[in-house]
Amino acid sequence: MDAARYVVRGDSSPSIGWLLGTVRRVWEQLTWRRAGMVLLLTFIFSTQVLVQPDLFDHWSVERIAVGWGYYFTELAVTAFAMLVGFAFAESVSDANDRRHAIALCIALPVSAALGYALAVTLLYSPGFSIFSWQYLGDTLRLTVLGGAIVFIYTFRRRSDAAAKATHETKVAREALAKQTLEARLQLMEAQVEPHFLFNSLANVHRLYETEPESGARLLENLKTYLRAALPQIRDTTTTLGREAELCRAYLEVLQARMGERLHFDVDVPAELREQSFPPMMVITLVENAIKHGIHRSPRGGAIIVRAHSDARSLTVEVADTGIGFRGGSGKGTGLANIRARLGALFGERARLSLYANEPSGIVAAIAVPLR
Numbered sequence: 001m002d003a004a005r006y007v008v009r010g011d012s013s014p015s016i017g018w019l020l021g022t023v024r025r026v027w028e029q030l031t032w033r034r035a036g037m038v039l040l041l042t043f044i045f046s047t048q049v050l051v052q053p054d055l056f057d058h059w060s061v062e063r064i065a066v067g068w069g070y071y072f073t074e075l076a077v078t079a080f081a082m083l084v085g086f087a088f089a090e091s092v093s094d095a096n097d098r099r100h101a102i103a104l105c106i107a108l109p110v111s112a113a114l115g116y117a118l119a120v121t122l123l124y125s126p127g128f129s130i131f132s133w134q135y136l137g138d139t140l141r142l143t144v145l146g147g148a149i150v151f152i153y154t155f156r157r158r159s160d161a162a163a164k165a166t167h168e169t170k171v172a173r174e175a176l177a178k179q180t181l182e183a184r185l186q187l188m189e190a191q192v193e194p195h196f197l198f199n200s201l202a203n204v205h206r207l208y209e210t211e212p213e214s215g216a217r218l219l220e221n222l223k224t225y226l227r228a229a230l231p232q233i234r235d236t237t238t239t240l241g242r243e244a245e246l247c248r249a250y251l252e253v254l255q256a257r258m259g260e261r262l263h264f265d266v267d268v269p270a271e272l273r274e275q276s277f278p279p280m281m282v283i284t285l286v287e288n289a290i291k292h293g294i295h296r297s298p299r300g301g302a303i304i305v306r307a308h309s310d311a312r313s314l315t316v317e318v319a320d321t322g323i324g325f326r327g328g329s330g331k332g333t334g335l336a337n338i339r340a341r342l343g344a345l346f347g348e349r350a351r352l353s354l355y356a357n358e359p360s361g362i363v364a365a366i367a368v369p370l371r
Contacts (some may be wrong), residue, residue: 322360
């Protein structure tokens with residue numbers, strides 16, 4: 001007997017567990033949003049009885065209201081039964097599985113028949129028999145109507161899911177492209193030009209032999225630049241104030257080497273210094289201005305780094321008084337990398353522009369969205 005009871009318990013427990021799990025899943029599918037939609041559609045379809053020809057000529061308003069109430073209740077009971085059937089079909093099959101369609105084809109007619117039978121039994125006494133052709137025809141009509149609604153709902157849900165998946169794939173692809181670009185640019189930024197370091201160290205050695213104070217100042221400027229530059233190589237964002245200090249340290253190192261051939265000024269208002277800004281972009285513009293503008297000018301020149309903002313954007317300009325536009329100006333690798341990086345970070349909301357500086361030189365301006 002104990003063995004028999006154990007077998008009975010062992011056989012029945014999975015069935016009870018499956019039943020309870022199915023009931024729980026069906027209950028989770030019966031959301032307030034779906035219930036509200038069923039009521040709204042039921043109300044809309046029930047109004048068809050109010051547009052019959054000469055209805056108000058043969059019936060009083062009270063009788064019409066009572067008749068409409070019965071018809072609305074009949075549709076509502078059947079519709080909610082079909083909603084339960086739809087929820088059951090969803091709970092026992094996956095939405096993208098072939099079994100889902102089979103489950104719907106079984107659940108919708110059965111639930112419509114049961115719901116309509118319940119409505120007829122509750123509302124009409126004695127009413128018509130559920131074994132009559134009228135009952136069969138009404139059940140078929142309600143099944144087709146409910147099936148059409150379910151088909152539209154399912155098609156719309158799959159379309160939304162496909163659109164969402166496409167959007168998520170696009171976002172993931174753009175994020176991957178952005179990360180790849182960031183990694184490539186960070187690698188390029190990490191490659192501090194060896195000749196810059198070697199020339200600076202050679203100048204430090206020379207100045208220590210001839211002008212110890214200038215050599216010590218140059219060494220401190222070089223240390224300041226490296227302290228500012230090396231941590232930012234690993235960052236994806238920084239502040240405009242840190243970028244300004246990096247440019248100042250870099251220009252001080254170069255000024256110690258170039259002497260009177262280089263003058264500079266870094267003018268960043270205090271209220272903009274805490275604004276976030278992509279790292280190593282301004283310094284790239286400064287390097288570009290030195291390499292292609294100041295170095296090629298017999299008399300040298302000046303570099304001015306300035307920033308300003310309006311209600312929507314933050315603009316940083318690097319102006320030089322070098323030789324100005326020549327063939328190939330604006331087509332270098334550094335500027336191309338900046339444009340690509342701005343596009344990856346901000347899309348069309350950011351831009352890099354070049355224009356002539358008066359009386360000589362070039363102004364390079366980066367505009368990014370103000371945060």
